[in-house]
Amino acid sequence: MSQPASLTWLAGHEFRLGWRDWVALMTAGGRARARNAAIALIAFAAFMHVFAYWTVARFADANLASDAAALVGITGTLLLSLSLLLSQAMESVTRAFYARSDLDLILSSPASAPRVFAVRMGRIAAAAVAVAVLLASPFINVLAVLGGARWFAAYGVVAAMGTVATAAALALTIVLFRTIGAKRTRLIAQVVAAVIGAAFVIGLQIAAIFSAGSLSRYVALQSEWMLAHAPDTSSAFWWPARAVLGDYAALAAVVAFGIGTLALSIALFSRRFGEHAVAAAGVSSTIVRQRRWFLGFRRRSPSRALRQKEWTLLLRDPWLISQTLMQILYLLPPALLLWVTFQKSNDSYLVLIPVVVMAAGQLAGGLAWLSISGEDAPDLVATAPITARRILAAKIEAVIGMIALIFAPIVGVLVLDEVFAGFVCGLGILSAAAAATMIQLCFRVQARRSQFRRRQTSSRIATFAEAFSSIAWASTSALAAAGAWHALGPAVIAFGILGGVWLMRPSRF
Amino acid sequence: MNQRHTPVALALRGVSKCFDRPAVDALDLTVYGGEFYALVGPNGAGKTTTLRMVVGLLRPDAGSICIEGIDALSDPVAAKQVTAWLSDEPMIYDKLTPYEYLEFVAGLWRIEPTVAEARARELIGWLGLEPHAHERCEGFSKGMRQKVALAGALVHDPKLIILDEPLTGLDAGTARQVKNVLRERVRAGGTVIMTTHILEVAERMADRIGVIAGGRLIAEGTLEELHRQTGKAAASLEDTFLTLVADQVVAA
Numbered sequence: 001m002s003q004p005a006s007l008t009w010l011a012g013h014e015f016r017l018g019w020r021d022w023v024a025l026m027t028a029g030g031r032a033r034a035r036n037a038a039i040a041l042i043a044f045a046a047f048m049h050v051f052a053y054w055t056v057a058r059f060a061d062a063n064l065a066s067d068a069a070a071l072v073g074i075t076g077t078l079l080l081s082l083s084l085l086l087s088q089a090m091e092s093v094t095r096a097f098y099a100r101s102d103l104d105l106i107l108s109s110p111a112s113a114p115r116v117f118a119v120r121m122g123r124i125a126a127a128a129v130a131v132a133v134l135l136a137s138p139f140i141n142v143l144a145v146l147g148g149a150r151w152f153a154a155y156g157v158v159a160a161m162g163t164v165a166t167a168a169a170l171a172l173t174i175v176l177f178r179t180i181g182a183k184r185t186r187l188i189a190q191v192v193a194a195v196i197g198a199a200f201v202i203g204l205q206i207a208a209i210f211s212a213g214s215l216s217r218y219v220a221l222q223s224e225w226m227l228a229h230a231p232d233t234s235s236a237f238w239w240p241a242r243a244v245l246g247d248y249a250a251l252a253a254v255v256a257f258g259i260g261t262l263a264l265s266i267a268l269f270s271r272r273f274g275e276h277a278v279a280a281a282g283v284s285s286t287i288v289r290q291r292r293w294f295l296g297f298r299r300r301s302p303s304r305a306l307r308q309k310e311w312t313l314l315l316r317d318p319w320l321i322s323q324t325l326m327q328i329l330y331l332l333p334p335a336l337l338l339w340v341t342f343q344k345s346n347d348s349y350l351v352l353i354p355v356v357v358m359a360a361g362q363l364a365g366g367l368a369w370l371s372i373s374g375e376d377a378p379d380l381v382a383t384a385p386i387t388a389r390r391i392l393a394a395k396i397e398a399v400i401g402m403i404a405l406i407f408a409p410i411v412g413v414l415v416l417d418e419v420f421a422g423f424v425c426g427l428g429i430l431s432a433a434a435a436a437t438m439i440q441l442c443f444r445v446q447a448r449r450s451q452f453r454r455r456q457t458s459s460r461i462a463t464f465a466e467a468f469s470s471i472a473w474a475s476t477s478a479l480a481a482a483g484a485w486h487a488l489g490p491a492v493i494a495f496g497i498l499g500g501v502w503l504m505r506p507s508r509f
Numbered sequence: 510m511n512q513r514h515t516p517v518a519l520a521l522r523g524v525s526k527c528f529d530r531p532a533v534d535a536l537d538l539t540v541y542g543g544e545f546y547a548l549v550g551p552n553g554a555g556k557t558t559t560l561r562m563v564v565g566l567l568r569p570d571a572g573s574i575c576i577e578g579i580d581a582l583s584d585p586v587a588a589k590q591v592t593a594w595l596s597d598e599p600m601i602y603d604k605l606t607p608y609e610y611l612e613f614v615a616g617l618w619r620i621e622p623t624v625a626e627a628r629a630r631e632l633i634g635w636l637g638l639e640p641h642a643h644e645r646c647e648g649f650s651k652g653m654r655q656k657v658a659l660a661g662a663l664v665h666d667p668k669l670i671i672l673d674e675p676l677t678g679l680d681a682g683t684a685r686q687v688k689n690v691l692r693e694r695v696r697a698g699g700t701v702i703m704t705t706h707i708l709e710v711a712e713r714m715a716d717r718i719g720v721i722a723g724g725r726l727i728a729e730g731t732l733e734e735l736h737r738q739t740g741k742a743a744a745s746l747e748d749t750f751l752t753l754v755a756d757q758v759v760a761a
Contacts, residue, residue, distance in 0.1 A: 296622070296626055297611075297612045297615060297622035297623070297625050297626040297629070298612070298622055299621075299622050300612075300616035301616070301619070302616060302617045302618075302619060304616065305612075305613050305615075305616025305617055306616075306617070308613075308616075309602070309605070309613050312604070312605065312609070313602060313604050313605070316604035316645075317604060376600060376601070376602050376603065377600040377601055377602060378600065379564075379566060379594060379596050379600055380594075380600060380601075380614065380617075380661065381617070382565065382566055383564045383565060383566065383589055383592065383593075383594045384589060384614075384617035384618065385586045385587070385589040385590035385617070385618060385619075386586065386589075386617060387586060
């Protein structure tokens, strides 16, 4: 048994907290749901292994070490994963800074604060590594089973990427703290995390659109220009890719680099982490002034007051802005594809429409949860002299209004190019948004807006229904825009999902 | 107060609510217009459940609720128009300023903007919120949040104000401000119903006190009337309350 307040004792404590947090996230706090969550995880893992077999099995036996195209492809995939890991790690680091939780206890105890924060940083890295390894494992397992144990080396690379991402996230966040202060860092860090997460994917897609008129990021990675400008295959730049392919010397270098980077950042920043966490904890009591000149009360109906309130709260929430921004960022490539299509007048918008409809459905689901379930003053709204039906209607209007505002420019440009396609796209967006809103309405719960992060675990039926409904509406729209009668198929499925949701809904209208 | 000539602000008849066990059991309660009524009782007595049914947050299993002559169960919107509710945990929007919050509340209650704005300025002045009127509520202390919530409850000039433990966790200065505002409302003809565990507050502020235990109203009246019921004329409300509740436990 380790000595209290020692490094291992603190690590044990952090591990226990992390484990319980993860279990609560998976089971939404319900013990009865643990079994269902375990079954869902096993099913998901099986599905991912099948998917991995379908996508990477053909590479298992190939000798790719001297193939420049393969090295570019693997390195591109690693960079793509690293950008997502970095985004996730920045989100975790920012949350760790701003969550007050046990800060008072830690700082008022005789335990060494830098040691506690060093362990906490280690926990963030461990979480990043665990997520990376879990997501990569189906692909690595399939490759190893079919192509030999050398593929297991990829686990080391993935783990190293997790540590490098955490180290970079720590450095970036600390730099933000020191340059713009604790108050602004929360918003900026979350926006930066969203941009980093999306930037690499979007960059590749934009390059692909300009080079081949396609949304596929791999088109850009395999382009002649990219292969011509890539470093020589003997360059150290390819070590991570070589390590993935089973080069143990490269693997040792990559793992050493990952561990070294993390150790260095923990050594450098553990003291600062505490100082900045204290500064961040004070942010909640800092003053945010709003509208120095008061315009006076305006005449509003209850419905308009509710809609206005929803939009104001959305625009003032940094985390929500960053999440919404990320979803909007992903719309940039489709928008660019639309523009390129408009120039060339071909039918590539058929690729664009499902992407836009899918994004609308997902964004509407998030906004609907915030508006319908995430009410911070439920008693006030419930005791107002307005019917419950009218309250719900106003909240739905707020969601649909926001979706319409975001997607109107894309639909507008599409209409200019091809009226029918624009009409179908608009209808698809509205259908996907309405369906996602209805799903949230059926599974509404009373929660605070700050619990948004956990919305997907509060009802797994709602989460999956929302995703499948968006996919069904995206397929319907794409097929309808192509004039295919098969569009009826996914439309029937979309209505079937809504029917199923209606039958399984726990709350009554 | 001459209750025979005073209109009834709130009338509960046979109101019941059962969760796992009966929380409110065939409760009859009458509160008159312009009255300050304190509802006291031990934890789990059914005070909050009763008030949440009155303001429409819970639907009773049985009984009737009449607010200012309006049947609150058949016409809840009309009843809510004249009622305000303030819970012990002030729920306000962190990202709105007090003025924006009051503007939102005024919109929900369809108050004329000029009237609502004048009232908002008055309330913000009374409650000492002027320096913070244009700051977001996210950095406010509990007392300040309670004041904002109270201003929201009063901005639509309700005839009946219902408060659940409004003084819990407030410092002496803030508590006095809240009490002053409530007294002012009663003086202006409003009706206030308040639950509290602070018996001195009930003793000093209330015209009448209702003692609730086990979901039933076990005693009601002015302080003197309650003393008479227990036969302890010189006792404090605390002694009287404990005697009444102890008797109820024995009877149960």
